[in-house]
Amino acid sequence: MDTNNKNRVGLYLTTTNQVITELSKLLANYQVFYTNLRGLHWNIKGDKFYDLHGIYEEYYNEIAEKIDEIAERIVILGGTPENSFSEYLKISEIKEITHVYDWKTGVLNVLETLQFLVSKLRELHASGIKSGDHGTVSLANHGIKSFEKKIWMLSAYTQE
Numbered sequence: 001m002d003t004n005n006k007n008r009v010g011l012y013l014t015t016t017n018q019v020i021t022e023l024s025k026l027l028a029n030y031q032v033f034y035t036n037l038r039g040l041h042w043n044i045k046g047d048k049f050y051d052l053h054g055i056y057e058e059y060y061n062e063i064a065e066k067i068d069e070i071a072e073r074i075v076i077l078g079g080t081p082e083n084s085f086s087e088y089l090k091i092s093e094i095k096e097i098t099h100v101y102d103w104k105t106g107v108l109n110v111l112e113t114l115q116f117l118v119s120k121l122r123e124l125h126a127s128g129i130k131s132g133d134h135g136t137v138s139l140a141n142h143g144i145k146s147f148e149k150k151i152w153m154l155s156a157y158t159q160e
Contacts, residue, residue, distance in 0.1 A: 007078040015131030020079035022124050023136070027070045027081055028091035029120065033113050034063045035085075036097050040106045048103035051157075059110070059150070066143060073139055104158065111154050114147045121147070 007016050041056035071081035082088060089096070094113055100106045121143045128136035 009076060009135075011077065011131060011133055013078075015127075016077050016133065019124070019127050019131055019133055019136055020074055020077050022120075022127055023070055023074050023077070024079065024082060025091055025093075026117075026120055026124060027067065027074065028088040029094045029117065030063055030067050030070060031085065031088045032092040032094045032096060033117070034060055034067060036094070036109070036113070037063060039098060040100055040110070043099065043101050044103060044106060045101045046103055052103055052106065056106075056110075062146070069139060073136060076135065077133070107154055107158055111151060111158070114151050114154070118144055118147045118151070 005013055007013055037056050037060035041053060041060060044052045044056070071083075074081040082091070094116065097109055100109065121140045125137055125140035125144070128134070128140060
């Protein structure tokens with residue numbers, strides 16, 4: 001049995017390192033998305049305030065849980081999750097948004113971000129399968145399912 005090339009959960013280091021890199025990028029993207037959602041929650045104005053204030057809170061609470069799951073998965077695989085926002089901003093493909101008050105601008109930003117994250121989760125899913133990492137595949141599957149439902153619901157919300 002060759003345990004020298006495997007991590008503590010029995011996955012090969014060569015393929016696990018790529019998964020850790022993808023998880024680290026995903027963590028950075030989720031952190032920026034979380035902060036964007038907080039800003040949207042605080043700053044939304046107008047006749048959609050009550051609907052969206054609650055939706056954004058629900059979303060950022062869910063993202064906070066997913067952030068913890070991603071960081072813990074990085075540790076389980078033998079990596080070290082980043083924990084500074086300055087580093088997240090260097091890694092994240094999602095950009096910060098500030099001072100968005102208009103409901104439609106906010107919702108369209110969230111939709112675009114969710115679509116982007118689904119594409120990243122699909123890539124992570126493929127890497128997890130390739131490396132035999134069922135834990136990461138499960139994490140990706142749950143995220144995809146959750147975000148696809150949100151995309152459907154927010155898309156319907158924007159139809160007037």
